[in-house]
Amino acid sequence: MEPIPLMTPYQMGKFNLSHRVVLAPLTRQRSFGNVPQPHAILYYSQRTSKGGLLIAEATGVSDTAQGYPNTPGIWTKEQVEAWRPIVDAVHEKGGIFFCQIWHVGRVSNYGFQPNGQAPISCTDKPLKPQKRANGIDVAEFSPPRRLLAEEIPLVVNDFRIAARNAIEAGFDGVEIHGAHGYLLDQFMKDSVNDRTDKYGGSLENRCRFPLEVVEAVVNEVGADRVGIRLSPYASYMESGDSNPDVLGLYMASSLNKFGILFCHMVEPRMITVGERLEVPHNLLPMRKAFKGTFIVAGGYNREEGNKAITDNYADLVAYGRWFLSNPDLPRRFELNAPLNQYNRSTFYVPDSVVGYTDYPFLESDA
Numbered sequence: 001m002e003p004i005p006l007m008t009p010y011q012m013g014k015f016n017l018s019h020r021v022v023l024a025p026l027t028r029q030r031s032f033g034n035v036p037q038p039h040a041i042l043y044y045s046q047r048t049s050k051g052g053l054l055i056a057e058a059t060g061v062s063d064t065a066q067g068y069p070n071t072p073g074i075w076t077k078e079q080v081e082a083w084r085p086i087v088d089a090v091h092e093k094g095g096i097f098f099c100q101i102w103h104v105g106r107v108s109n110y111g112f113q114p115n116g117q118a119p120i121s122c123t124d125k126p127l128k129p130q131k132r133a134n135g136i137d138v139a140e141f142s143p144p145r146r147l148l149a150e151e152i153p154l155v156v157n158d159f160r161i162a163a164r165n166a167i168e169a170g171f172d173g174v175e176i177h178g179a180h181g182y183l184l185d186q187f188m189k190d191s192v193n194d195r196t197d198k199y200g201g202s203l204e205n206r207c208r209f210p211l212e213v214v215e216a217v218v219n220e221v222g223a224d225r226v227g228i229r230l231s232p233y234a235s236y237m238e239s240g241d242s243n244p245d246v247l248g249l250y251m252a253s254s255l256n257k258f259g260i261l262f263c264h265m266v267e268p269r270m271i272t273v274g275e276r277l278e279v280p281h282n283l284l285p286m287r288k289a290f291k292g293t294f295i296v297a298g299g300y301n302r303e304e305g306n307k308a309i310t311d312n313y314a315d316l317v318a319y320g321r322w323f324l325s326n327p328d329l330p331r332r333f334e335l336n337a338p339l340n341q342y343n344r345s346t347f348y349v350p351d352s353v354v355g356y357t358d359y360p361f362l363e364s365d366a
C-alpha cells in the first residue's frame with residue numbers, strides 16, 4: 001500500500017527523516033528549578049520514532065529568560081548535564097532532536113528575575129494581567145525595562161552560548177523561538193516595539209535583533225543545525241503586528257542569507273493560543289520565499305497535514321496537542337487509528353506522570 005503523504009520520507013539537510021510528523025515544542029512545566037528532570041526521558045522517548053523530528057519545549061537561554069514556573073534552561077552546566085540523558089534516549093530510538101531556545105522578555109515578573117529586577121524587553125510598556133492557560137489563575141507581569149542598544153549584543157550572546165550548550169548536551173540542533181509574543185517577537189511586532197534607535201521603527205530595524213540572533217547562532221553551531229519559529233499573525237501577549245504578511249515575508253526571505261535549515265511558521269488561524277479562527281491568509285508566500293525546509297503548525301489534523309504535503313504547501317507538519325496526548329501519533333496517522341483526546345487541565349500541572357507520560361499507546365502495539 002502507498003504510504004500516506006505524512007508518512008513519506010524527507011531529507012532535511014543532513015537528516016534523513018522517515019516521515020513528516022514533527023513534535024511541536026510544548027512547554028510542560030515539569031523542570032523543577034529550571035533543570036530538566038529524569039521523567040522527561042520517558043516523555044520524549046515515548047514520542048520518538050525512528051527518523052522522526054522532535055522539537056523540545058521552550059528552554060531558557062539565561063537567568064533573565066524565565067516567565068513561567070518549572071520551565072527548563074540551558075545556560076548552566078547542571079542543565080546541560082540534565083538534558084544529556086534525555087537527548088540520549090531520543091537518539092537511542094533513532095529520533096532527531098532540536099532544542100527550542102527561548103527568552104520570554106516582558107512576559108515575566110520580578111519573581112522570576114535575578115535579584116527581583118525588571119524583565120527586559122524592547123519597550124517599557126507593561127503587559128496587562130492575563131488568565132493562565134488553566135483559565136483560573138491570573139499571571140501578573142512586572143513593567144519591563146527597555147534594553148539599551150549597547151546591551152543587545154549581550155542577549156545575542158546568551159542565545160549563542162545556549163545554542164553551543166544544546167549541541168554539547170547532544171541535541172542535533174536548535175530552534176530559535178521567535179514566536180508567540182516572547183522577546184524576539186516583541187522586537188519584530190510594531191504593536192510592542194516603540195524604539196527610535198536602530199532596533200525600532202522600520203521593518204528592517206525591528207527585525208534586526210532577531211536576525212542578529214540567527215547570525216550569531218549560525219556562526220556558533222553551523223546553519224545546518226539551526227531553525228527558527230515565527231508567528232507573524234499571532235497576537236499572543238499583546239504582540240500583534242499591523243502588517244503580518246509583509247513581516248512574515250521579510251523574515252522568510254532575510255533568513256535565506258544565513259542558509260538555515262528550517263523555518264517553522266505558525267498558521268495565521270492561531271491568532272490566540274489554542275483557538276482556531278477562520279482567516280483569509282495563508283503561509284504560501286513565505287513557503288515560496290524561504291529556501292530551506294518549511295515546517296507549518298497550528299490546528300492540523302491528519303487530513304489537513306496530508307493535504308499540506310501533497311500540495312507542497314509545507315515539507316513537514318508539526319503537531320502540538322495531538323502529539324501531547326498520542327505518544328505514537330505518526331503510527332496512529334499511518335494506521336488511521338483513533339486518537340486519544342487531550343486533557344487541557346493537565347497540560348501544565350507539575351506532575352511527573354499525570355497528563356505527561358500516562359497517555360496510552362495503541363493497544364495493538366503494546
Ligand SMILES: Cc1cc2nc3c(=O)[nH]c(=O)nc-3n(C[C@H](O)[C@H](O)[C@H](O)COP(=O)(O)O)c2cc1C
Pocket residue numbers: 024025026027028057058100177179180229266270274297298299300318319320321322347348
Ligand atoms: C501545552 C502547550 C505548550 C506549548 N508550548 C510551546 C512552546 O514551548 N513553544 C512554542 O513555540 N509553542 C508552544 N506551544 C504551541 C504549540 O507548539 C503549537 O504551535 C500549538 O499547540 C498549535 O498546534 P496544535 O494545534 O497542533 O496543538 C504550546 C502549546 C501547548 C498546547
